[in-house]
Amino acid sequence: MILPEHEANRLLADSGVPMIPVRAVKSAQEAKAGAGDLGYPVALKLSSSLYSHKTEVGGVFLNMENERDVEKAFEKLEKLRDEIDRQAGIILEPMAPAGAEFFIGFQLHPQFGPVISLGLGGVSLELIQDVAFRLLPAGTLDFREMLAELKSWPKLQKGFRNLPPVDGGLLLNLMEKAAEVALSHPEIVELDLNPVVVRSDGAIVVDARILMR
Numbered sequence: 001m002i003l004p005e006h007e008a009n010r011l012l013a014d015s016g017v018p019m020i021p022v023r024a025v026k027s028a029q030e031a032k033a034g035a036g037d038l039g040y041p042v043a044l045k046l047s048s049s050l051y052s053h054k055t056e057v058g059g060v061f062l063n064m065e066n067e068r069d070v071e072k073a074f075e076k077l078e079k080l081r082d083e084i085d086r087q088a089g090i091i092l093e094p095m096a097p098a099g100a101e102f103f104i105g106f107q108l109h110p111q112f113g114p115v116i117s118l119g120l121g122g123v124s125l126e127l128i129q130d131v132a133f134r135l136l137p138a139g140t141l142d143f144r145e146m147l148a149e150l151k152s153w154p155k156l157q158k159g160f161r162n163l164p165p166v167d168g169g170l171l172l173n174l175m176e177k178a179a180e181v182a183l184s185h186p187e188i189v190e191l192d193l194n195p196v197v198v199r200s201d202g203a204i205v206v207d208a209r210i211l212m213r
Contacts, residue, residue, distance in 0.1 A: 001212045004047040005054075006091045008210040015181045017174070017193075019205050023092045028074040032067045034092045041065050041095045044073045046081060048088035052209045057084060063095060096206045100156045100166045101195035103131070104175055106182040108189045116179055118146045118171075121195035128152075136179055143175040144168075170203040171196070187213045 003011070006022050013019040021038065024047070025031040035042045046059030054060045058080060061073035074090065081088045101121035109115050112135060119131030132146035147153055147168055152160075159165040174196060182191050190211035197204050 002049045002052050003210040003212060004049050004089060005045065005208065006047045006089060008208040011185075011210065012181060012193075012205065012208055015177065015184075017177050017181065017205060018203055019208070020093050020096055024089050025074070025092050026090075028071045031070050031074045031090070031092050035064070035067070035070050038092070038094045042070065043093050043095055044070065044077060045091050045093070046077055046085075046088050047091045048081075048085045050085045050088070052211075093206075096195075096197045096204055097199065097202075098163070099197040099199040099203075100160070100163050101197055102171060103192070103194040104178045104196055105193070106136075106178060106188070106191035114182060116146075116175065116182070118143070118175060119150065120152055136183060138179065140172060140176065143172045146175070147171060165200045166198045167200050167203070171198050174198075174203055174205070189213055 006024050009019050009022045023034045025034055031044060041063045044061045044064065046054050051057050051059060059077065064070050064073055077090050081090065103119045103121035105117040107115050114136035115133055116136050116138065117131055117133050120128055130150050130152050132149040134142045134146055156163065156166050157168060178191065178193060182188050188210060192209040193205045195206050197206055
């Protein structure tokens, strides 16, 4: 079973993972009021237990700057929900700050057992496949080695083009948290944090996918 995104967000936030704030909204009016509270720009998403890759089904609207944008996006998501998953929710969240995007993953591998992964996030995950793996349980030294194995790390660490420098310590702390969550919840089969936006002054998980037994 795939946890809807707002439930995955709550589970991780309750475990101390720095998650982007998410609000479930039931009407366009609620969405507009929530956007005013969070501050523009905002994103609206479908939160479904059937579709974890929301972009592929048209379930994500980003960078909305005003109430009209929010209302139009909510109406489209309502229509999409009626067509593909009537049990899905609609969630609102602020747009994440600019920063380097990483992926942190966990998989209960049928042969090797619990495995944690780290790589470039966003669309770069599948495009470049700059990823490192370790068996769990693992410690800070293992996570530090994983970070050093990424071909992109030397450039991202210092700040690449328009991206600010990345604080590796923040990323290591997030990996420790992700491993802790995965190992303390044996019902979790897969855990994907992507993208994880990391800067010199903070880190935040923008999207999370959790597959349960």
